[in-house]
Amino acid sequence: MGLLRSIDFSVITDALAPTFAFLVALPLIALIPLIFFTFLTLAVVINVLSQVLFRNPHRAPVVFHFFPWIGSAVVYGMQPYDFFEANRKKYGDVFAFVMCGRVMTVYLGPKGHEFVFNSKLQDVSAEEAYSHLTTPVFGKGVVYDCPNHRLMEQKKFAKSALTKEAFRSYVPIIVEEVQNYLKTSPYYYDNDPKKETGVADVLKGQSQITIFTASRTLLGQEVRNKLNTDFADLYADLDKGFTPINFVFPNLPLPHYKRRDNAQRIISRTYMDVIEKRRKEDHVDSSEDLVGALMANAVYRDGVRMTDQEIANLLIGILMGGQHTSAATSSWYLLHLGQRPDLVEELYQEQVRVCGIDPITKELNPLTYDHLQEMPLLNNTIKETLRLHSPLHSIFRKVMNPLPVPETKYVVPRGHYVLVAPGYTMMNEKYFKHSDHFEPKRWEDSTIEKEAAAAAATADSVDYGFGAVSKGVSSPYLPFGGGRHRCIGEQFAYVQLGTILACFVREFKWALIDKLPEVDYESMITVPKGPSDKIKWIKRNY
Template sequence: MSVILSAIAEHNPLAGSPLGVQIFAGVVAFVIVSIVINVSLQLLLPQDKSHPPVVFHYVPIIGSAVTYGMDPYRFFFDCRAKYGDVFTFILFGRRMTVALGPKGSNLVFNGRLSQVSAEEAYTSLTTPVFGKDVVYDVPNAVLMEQKRFVKFGLSIENFRVYVNQISEELKDFIATDVSFAPLKQGKPAVVDIFKAVSEITILTASRTLQGNEVRENLDKSFAQLYHDLDSGFTPINFVLPGIPLPNNFRRDRAQRQMSEFYLNIIKKRRSKGIVGAEHDMITALMEQTYKNGRHITDTEIAHMMIALLMAGQHTSSATGSWALLRLASRPEVIKDLYEEQLRVYGDGAGGIQPLDYDTQKSELPLLDAVIKETLRLHPPIHSIMRKVKSDIPVPASLATPKGAKADNQPYVIPKGHYVLAAPGVSQVDPVVWNDASRFDPYRWLDAAGPVEGLNDAADQVDFGWGMVSTGASSPYLPFGAGRHRCIGEQFAYMQLGTIIATFVRRFEWRLEGKFPDPDYTSMVVLPKAPCNIVITERQV
């Protein structure tokens, strides 16, 4: 202890002061006593057998935050081996009850509104970024109507227009971005693919969903607004909402300015009567009315557009980057993708026809399989949470403790906990998938499907935004399930498919170094730097 205190005192501004030594000695003593008491309580006090087991942790309040934050999937697998599929861990004072496996996902995704709330779980994180009166800042019934509004804008008619727009944006980006410049001299280009795909994603999303005004204003000032707003999407704001940090001050300022930017676009469109003239989401939203007859407000439209920009950008740029990196690790798949493009789009004279939505959706099984396999290995969000509003009885088949008999008393998840689903665990579970850690798109081309139970034939329910399967008892749920299933699923497939197909038609590529590890420090799982690929022009 004297050695520790000496080291602390040496770097202390009060070093040499008896008062300074006493203060730091007191802090160290307090920490040690807190740890001893916390460990003793866990070891000596009887645990409530009706509640899920609590993961052992040394430091009170902080709990398992460090091990969970460093590698959530390793944490989940390790805890499952010790405690079973249902367990609770402490995260900065919050009790997080994890429910793993397909049955665990079903428990969370199809929980009754009287039992679980996504709004109470996420509003502290999302509302300061998106703005008031949208997404998780409204009652669930209103959110379902807002999802219906968005779905109206995600029409097949619009998708048919978007494929060509995305292709054009990508070709322009390749022609002008400095990373691709060596290709003009016939040399390979080393490209930071996460950086490139992040820029491509926001360009293509702004050209399609966001509208011409947004695309024309993608200059440095808009980029800075986006960056400042994005700084609010940090894990600390989930556990400590409203903390006065410089990032949050910048977030709040950027939210006001971006909201005003969209409001000006809407105002100009209304004044000029442009409703219906554009194939973008602003036009679609301007035409919507709630079931009670109330028209959607301009502020709601502006904040929904921010939500679409922020949420879609993270997930699509992450998945697109992982897809191109995975393909770089298996050049033979790139070759097969190119042959598929020639087979489907070849014009018979050595050329290749432009991409189109209907053909891409129905006649490119390997391209579809590449996206599915990427999402299997790299679901954008590793933890999906709900706030527990009333006690949740856990089915005995899910809640049986590790090594116990199935007739034991089932668990109850108490009110006040947070319940957490991690469908990504099932997606890489070696018990479920053959060679689970291997990137193998061909597994999806088997007529019988890659695994049993993949297609859940559960009832279709309309939660207010169209018919959707309630089935969550599947080992593959990259877009969630139930009322909160991601509404952008079809747009994501279209956008990612167009980007990958455009790369395949023009380039061959490989990894520059080793395959990058995942970065779990943000809310979306991104590839750690460096994530460079070496690109060469395809020799046709």
């Protein structure tokens, strides 16, 4: 107190008086930027000091960031794998980062796969993590907009269209759809049978091919007849609903939100028209296609039947679950093979060996499902593409109860998120030599694959409601996820992707026009970034 009495405050106030007078004299509107800058500076200072001075030893280390709330969202969103690698070197396999007000605890590598995919339902929730993101895209009452046990039963309903018998019938249908597309598409023959060469926009073309082949096989001819190339564009608009900004803000008055909502209404209405027509005509055949199977059999264990609108919404989810990931994967394998004419020729010779040549027409015999099983290079090309370009770069769960991180002192608090990135692991030199190289033949004698198969064979299995799956998720190769949310469409994906690739190899030789495009991480689906995603094709004449 004696020190305070000794200070002449009048000197201080006299010195600051001109500054106060200047601020008072400013118009209010001129003060707004100054006030904003002052608060921003104060927030940054407090945020930095809190990270430096108050680190919790029982929490995973948080990636340093200047701006509160925003955190590391920008650098993560631009290059997630580079972001993961840089912070793994600093903090190890377990660390956390702030993304738009959410704290994401990352666990990299196979142990991270185990930690997230095999966590108990009461401890982590995909529904709480994704429902606000997926519900505007798929619609109400399905996928993550329902209790988990309902989703497990929905997956069981969908599996009725994913049998080996169904796959056998799908292959000639996919072949027919691809051939028809190539004849009419402006990217290929454009209704000109004499055309010998051209340039294809790969992602746009593959998006259309995959929507046509998936709808025809899974949903039937009736649905396929209603679709054109514009319908694929609608699914692309839906796909743009899976961006980081949508994860944070489910609804904003922005153009891509409006396109998302418009696409959802049109696609849902298209499926509802088919369902209502079949109801009216009393035409409900569970063996006809997935639409008929759901109309006839989509009854939960408690006796509640799915409404027709929910069936339409589930059809969106099922078709989209395969369409956008298969469009990305088939785009990437065409682009990579555009740099490897040697592999394109080997893939062709593999078909000659497996399918044989018709002695009269001198053409390859028709492709069958059994042929696909006998083509290791073709399947390894798909496998290698999925390794290099995991469709989802990040998988989240919201933490519902404090979650200890095994073999550490860390505990992830309730309300935070856990994040796993199998795609990062699949690109890691620790598990795959020359991991950034496209080399399908690495799978011919894959120690990792054998180890994963052995681990899966010895691991316990569990039925979450859609059939037994292995609890073994410690493999570094997990392109289809694991646990209760493992993708049920893996075998269909190989049938669809394999048949499409076989058709291209029979029809064309091709090469990249430019260098291999970069990965576009704008969406959560890892698609090639235009405009360099183009190939020049030449009709194969033998």
